[in-house]
Amino acid sequence: MQRDIQLYQEYAQILIDNVPCDFKKITSDCILSAKNAFSSSERTVEDPVGELSTFGAKAKDAYREFKLLIELRDFMVSQGQPPWTGIRFTLHSDGKFTTEFSYDPLEDDL
Secondary structure (H helix, E strand, C coil): CCHHHHHHHHHHHHHHHHCCCCCCEEEEEEEECCCCCEEEEEEEEECCCCCEEEECCCHHHHHHHHHHHHHHHHHHHHCCCCCCCEEEEEEECCCCEEEEEECCCCHHHC
């Protein structure tokens, strides 16, 4: 298994461990500066009837999330990808996921 897939799976498990209800879809939007300062994170859950709500992570899981994102970005850079500053990770109840990356410079990176 490639390291990035393993990291995505670990990240998905953190979301599942912290979601407060059954879900149709979980979306996590995170910003990670080039200096590895975890700027923000927002998690949204869509329940099976389509209701949206936000949820947080336990402190230990928030730290694990931060470390996994740094490791994922470092791995991707080692594979020739440009360093990203934002990730949107969407996990569906069937286990499938999508990712979107942003490359916008952050104020603390300038």
